[in-house]
Amino acid sequence: MGQRDDWNKKKLIKKYYRITFELTSPLTVGNGESYVTDRDIVRDSRGVPYIPGSSLAGIYRSLFSSPTDGLYFGAELTSEKIEESSAGGKNVLTESRIVVYDAQMEMPSQTKYGKETAKRDMVALDEYKTAIPGAKFDFEVLEPGVRFVTYIEQNMDSPDQQYVINEIAHAWMRGRIAVGAKTERGYGHTKGIRAESAMYELDNAEQLEDWLAFDMYADEWEGGCTAVDCDDSCLGAAEPSSPEYDRIKGACLAMKIFLAEEEKRTVRLRLAQRGGISIRQYTTNVDEEDYRQLTTRPVSGEERENGAEGTPVVPGTSWAGAFRAQMGRLDPGFGKGQPSAELFFGKARGQRQEKSGKSRIGFSESRITGGKWVAYTRNAIDRFTGGTVEGALYSEKTYYNGETELTITCDFSDRGEGKVEEQDRRHLARVLSAAVLDLDAGYMAVGGLTAVGRGMFRVEQIAVDEKLILDRKAGQSPEPEEVFAELVKAIAGEEER
Numbered sequence: 001m002g003q004r005d006d007w008n009k010k011k012l013i014k015k016y017y018r019i020t021f022e023l024t025s026p027l028t029v030g031n032g033e034s035y036v037t038d039r040d041i042v043r044d045s046r047g048v049p050y051i052p053g054s055s056l057a058g059i060y061r062s063l064f065s066s067p068t069d070g071l072y073f074g075a076e077l078t079s080e081k082i083e084e085s086s087a088g089g090k091n092v093l094t095e096s097r098i099v100v101y102d103a104q105m106e107m108p109s110q111t112k113y114g115k116e117t118a119k120r121d122m123v124a125l126d127e128y129k130t131a132i133p134g135a136k137f138d139f140e141v142l143e144p145g146v147r148f149v150t151y152i153e154q155n156m157d158s159p160d161q162q163y164v165i166n167e168i169a170h171a172w173m174r175g176r177i178a179v180g181a182k183t184e185r186g187y188g189h190t191k192g193i194r195a196e197s198a199m200y201e202l203d204n205a206e207q208l209e210d211w212l213a214f215d216m217y218a219d220e221w222e223g224g225c226t227a228v229d230c231d232d233s234c235l236g237a238a239e240p241s242s243p244e245y246d247r248i249k250g251a252c253l254a255m256k257i258f259l260a261e262e263e264k265r266t267v268r269l270r271l272a273q274r275g276g277i278s279i280r281q282y283t284t285n286v287d288e289e290d291y292r293q294l295t296t297r298p299v300s301g302e303e304r305e306n307g308a309e310g311t312p313v314v315p316g317t318s319w320a321g322a323f324r325a326q327m328g329r330l331d332p333g334f335g336k337g338q339p340s341a342e343l344f345f346g347k348a349r350g351q352r353q354e355k356s357g358k359s360r361i362g363f364s365e366s367r368i369t370g371g372k373w374v375a376y377t378r379n380a381i382d383r384f385t386g387g388t389v390e391g392a393l394y395s396e397k398t399y400y401n402g403e404t405e406l407t408i409t410c411d412f413s414d415r416g417e418g419k420v421e422e423q424d425r426r427h428l429a430r431v432l433s434a435a436v437l438d439l440d441a442g443y444m445a446v447g448g449l450t451a452v453g454r455g456m457f458r459v460e461q462i463a464v465d466e467k468l469i470l471d472r473k474a475g476q477s478p479e480p481e482e483v484f485a486e487l488v489k490a491i492a493g494e495e496e497r
Contacts, residue, residue: 013156015165015199016216019172020101020149025189026141026367029055029180037119037471039139044104049117051103051179051414056150059177060098060168065260072097072154072257077482098165103150103179105142116146117244120295121281146297147193149215160251164200166234169195169257174236183376184346184358184409186316186365196221213286221408230342235259245465262417266471267408269436270461270473273371275399277319278454280449292397302369311366313400319406320345322455324445334431344410344428360420361432362409371402398454408432411493422492429491432482436462441480463492 027053031042040487041049061073070076074096105116116118134141152163171177173192180188198221200211212220235252236259281294295310303311324334324345333340346359380392410428414422420428436459438444445455462469462483469486472477488494 010161012202013044013159013162013164013199013210013212014202015154015191015197016167016214017152017169018149018216019169020147021190021192023079023142023144023173023189024175024191026118026297027146027180027188028120028139028141028182029188030139031203036140036486037174039137039141041094041117041140041142048199049105051148051150053100053102053150053205055179057096057098057104060100061177063167063171063260064164065258066452068164068258070094072161087492093336094474097161097426098168099153099155101151101153103148103459106147106149108358115297116142118143118464120294120315127388141187143297145297153216156300158255159201160255161257163252163257164233164256165247167236167257169197170236170373171235182317183363184316186363190365195276201334210444232389241286259302261413263412263414263493265410265493266465267334267410267413267432267436267487267491268461268463269406269408269439271366271404271406271439271457272460273402273404274442274456274458275453276374276400276455277312277368277447279314279315291394293399296365297368303367312371312402314368314404314406316363316364316365318446319366319408320359320361323361323363323408323432323435324443326438328430330434330438331427331431333427339411340424340427340431343424358415361428362404362407362411366404366405367405368404371399374398374400403460405458412493424493426488426492429488432491433487436487437480437484463486 002049005197027041028039029049029347030039033040042052044050057073061069063160064072074094115428118141119138120141121136121138152165153166156162164211172190173195175189177190178188179190180186198214200207200214202207202211214430228254233244235245236249277292277293278291280291282408293312294315296313298311324341327334328336328341331340332338334344335341342357344360347357375395375397378396379394380389381387382389412425435444439457440459442456446457447455449455459470460472464487469490470478470483
């Protein structure tokens, strides 16, 4: 009777969230097939792209540390756990209390700007910016501006356990969720549009009736505790100095809810073009230019002023390649295959690597606005005769004198292999700061045709987290040495210690 009495004392509570979010950068979630590109995007039976719930579940789990991840999301399915569970019939595997649903895209007829998918090309380059044979790769992406709807459900026996699902909703609404592959290179970033919640205590007869009539997929939710925005009752939303924070923290401790510890520095650069940019997308359409600057779908009024041309972009992969190469030139420790390069830029599993390592430096995709398109025709000249080379005439369209932003994220968090040592953190801060100043001075360029002045930028503003280091638009003109010293301290976090 004792166990039955304990069971009867437990509550059965369900809380739901409907999250509507929008892509702020291209999304790539592969389906393992290569019919259209080398990596096609995952689609449902109707041919409409979607985000699998399994992908979202892993992201939600990563927001929390032990023992929360195992307690609320189920035991991690490792070979050791499976062996332990099967030995002697002792089951140590548990189901997740958080039910995660696929994120469904708004149907194409409901989207604003037309085509939702595009193709991106990648190619590995050597130190001379020459393509490495066999290293070209293309993949399908969903364009920014596409909206999705997803659902989350939590089963609880105490109202205080809702802080888990509240934290997830809060992360969506604050744009902390990045989905799919290459998130450290600017892909799959999102912003929250709307979060609606509904909670039912099933031991209450009236709420039980409401729950039985509840349709999670209905346009309008009725009954339960509904909210237009997400429930801000969570540690991520509460002010640390407020009594509410202390109350929530106490409840989280009692329910064994612990957030994952993060230690990141975010460097934001405001950039102005010095001339043109050449990150090419190729076409065989005879009505178009042979080469044109890579573009993405416009998502703002300022961007749509370009008309049908699209918004020119510098992908995070291009920024990462440019910074990695320049940092390797500045310091041999960041050269290819060196420990510092693999620690911060990651490593791919191969013949000499037993396992891969994720990059600790993230680069955003940069959308360029405020400039103008220029189309022109060029031909190759024979350096011996001074005449044109037969068949070497081609046309190109590129973008000049615009402005953009670049966000660089340095992650010093403990990922299981330990935090980044202080000397490694300062090493990165010094070399990265020098590369930023080289970008400003014109010693580093991004994209193609850099030998003829393409891909150069002037740094108008530098900020690290909330600290403003440089603002030329406000009339600041400090010496590079001063900017370097301040930038190193801010990235390394020396001002906090």
